[in-house]
Amino acid sequence: MTVLRTSGGSSLRYRPRALAVGTACALVALAVGVLAIGSGDYPMGPADVLRTLAGAGSPADAFIVGEVRLPRVVTALVAGAALALSGAIFQSLVRNPLGSPDVLGLTQGAATGALTAIVVAGGGALAVAAGAATGSLVTGAAIYALARRGGLHGYRLILIGIGAAAILTGVNGYLLTRANITDATRAMLWLAGSLDGRGWGDVAPLLAAMAVTVPVVLLGCGRGLRTLELGDDAAHALGVRVERLRLVLLAAAVLLSAFAATACGPVAFVALTAPQLARRLTRSPGPNLLPSLAMGAALLVAADLAGQRLAPGHQLPVGVMTGLLGGVYLGWLLATQRRRGRI
DSSP: EEEEOOTTEEEEEEOOHHHHHHHHHHHHHHHHHHHHOOOSSSOOOHHHHHHHTTTOOHHHHHIIIIIIIHHHHHHHHHHHHHHHHHHHHHHHHHHHOOOOHHHHHHHHHHHHHHHIIIIIOOEEEEEEEEHHHHHHHHHHHHHHHTTTTTTHHHHHHHHHHHHHHHHHHHHHHHHHHSOHHHHHHHHHHHHOOOOOTOOOHHHHHHHHHHHHHHHHOOOOOOOOHHHTTTTTTHHHHHTHHHHHHHHHHHHHHHHHHHHHHHHHHOSSHHHHHHHHHHHHHHHHOOOOHHHHHHHHHHHHHHHHHHHHHHOOOOOOOHHHHHHHHHHHHHHHHHHHHHHTOOO
């Protein structure tokens, strides 16, 4: 831990390794984003992409970059950051690496809302996005209401979330059986998690949610979240208003995962994997919020680029790529823990 003192008498504490890891992940995310903007049927080199982003490109380059490819890349970066930050908050609150929107049922709740909008209401893209956000928020509120009885403990929250996820998975399957072929196709495309055809209107709600929640989490709740990891009794002794802080953090995490789902669908494993990778790289205790945020952005934009380039002539949905990468990571983690005799 390094302490930086300012001329006004205040101090800023940071861990050099965590700062270096977060900066490196952010630079990797931006570099991969530039490569993704330059990829496609109209190829552009990194220099041409940067020149166009600076406003010095040709009209054709400006259209391709600004209207076609940049919104997709920005959506990947922001959605990845939102999912990873949400996962880092959940994992820190429940003090369990399984804490993520995927495990706690929020992703399934978003899917239920989106499927309801598609199958029951026959709504368009805006209705689907609103349904996904509503489904995730309602699921989060219901899980919190059930888990807080008798004390909001980590394992209790996880178990209730797993139960909610199982119930909602059944509901989603039923909704798919009631859909006609056109709506079922739309629903399956959304459930795969995709960034194809994303525009500025798709990422705008997520950017607004990030603008509200990120400062609250990083500046207003970051120190309290680190204190909560010591346990409720220790946090109370140090003057932390535990229930209020936990409610604010849970609300922020649910909002982040909900609006990420509206932007790119139910993308799996980013919220689960990114915080763990960030913690392993930083070798630092605590929530590692900034490194996790940068790691999530890098993972999602890299997965989207891989999905575009892996099978020539075909684009794999980003949700499929993150599922494959997450499965490989979990398999590696399982083998590592088994070699160490922990399982």
